[in-house]
Amino acid sequence: MTGRKIHTVDPKTGDKTVLVEVEDQPNGMCFAADGALIYSSMFDTKLYRYKDGAKGRVSLDDTGARVLHGQDPGPGRLLRIDPDGAVSSVEEGIIFPNALCISPDGKTLYNAETFGYGLHKFDLGDDGSLSNKQKVWAAASIAGGATGKFVDIDGGCMDAEGGIWLSLLALEQFARLDLKTGTITHRVKVEGHATACTLGGDDGKTLYMLTNWVPEGEDLFTAMVALKTRCTVSAARVDIAHGDAQP
Template sequence: MPSPRSVTENAKVITGGLAFGESPRWHEGRLWLCNWGTGEIVAVDEGGKSKVMLTVPAVLPYSIDWLPDGRLLVISGREGLLLRQEADGTLVTHADLRQLSKNPWNEIVVDGRGNVYVNGGGPVPAPGEHFGPGTIVLIMPDGAVRQVAENIAFANGMAVTPDNKTLIVAESHARRLTAFDIGDDGELSNRRVWADLGNDYPDGICLDAEGCVWYADVPNRHCVRVREGGTKLDRVEVDRGCFACMLGGADGRTLFITAAEWRGFEHMVSDARTGQVLSAEAPAPGIGWPSYSSGNRW
């Protein structure tokens, strides 16, 4: 298999001074992200100007997405609560996930029909060990909550195809992207390997219009664009761990990367501020969910 084309020369630092940037989303002309370790949700424009949009009662993990009506959702991972921001700025409980797992929740994606998928829930590891197998839960538009997948090997980023028919999840410790068919009722079925990634450990992911997935990789310090089946096409290398990536910008062809120096789970909450947002030109625009355009909901 040929090596993926490197686009490192196009990468540039947009902003720095973050703790750990996670869950990047392109929304209303800016990149929104969770600044883990601070409770902050930050918006950054393409010129690097940033603003704290909201502070939530969570340290880490916490992740964001939006309902089709524009209300912000925040998964407060350790607390087991999915929070919703109302029009007046207050946070209310959208769903209580503690009945499904007492362990932390991680990532969220809202599809074009308003179905909310949240993953995580795996047992917290002892020092030097992996997180236990996690799950994916579904929160329906009517508020019903149920588990729709299990035995996920450290669930990280998720994305849904633009036809709302396929969910792709990064299984970091299995070093693969896994796909599920999405039924009309939001149920997941037909679990399969979408791409075996060899020695890579996928974290946050996003989709592009050519049917490829970009994934971030912390230990290998890069973001890679991969086709279904595992062919790696493009790579952006940086000097620190890549936690997540998102396509955005005016035409959706800018790959934004959240990166930081990695010192282990036990040092994630500290005074170190090595987190950055970087950008690189991408060969195809973003598509699907999480959406790079706030007006792209069905």
């Protein structure tokens, strides 16, 4: 984000190449069904498509506050962007929404509430509408009941069996949650804030993990703005492939 670039990384060599520069600061991104890259630009509040492709519906989280610039977390919302570019708010009052995932059958949307310390699910209609909101898990449940500024979920992704990998920021781990039982089945511990993850590779069984290291004693957001953080992309092999979940 603060580097204002989107990179591609060769997983075999670690070499990175600038794909596109985003002056207004890139944030979330995903690949459309046709392989086109969709990415958000924070400060001009727009979505962009890298290279043309077929149009489809996009779900987007609006965090509701510029926490990188000193604002306290506040109520955000979930947006639906239709193929014609029309934007609709489909859910309000979420404290810093994050980690949007759609189940393999396309019928359920999951959303982390980063500063609400929980994971929610919604029934997802064919028209992109949301209903029947339920809280299905809380990050504090594996933190000894602790709550705090960063005992929360940042990014996430789903696998073919409907399990969801969660980036547990200050707990410094990526954990797979079995949504059927509510239990953690796998963990990958890291050094630094567990920020984002996605499943990929030739067989969909490589978990790519982004970890953000912050200098000791410094505030995360202040350090990010000052370009003092260091991000690392690492990978781990997992048992269950990506499948048809989104992203």
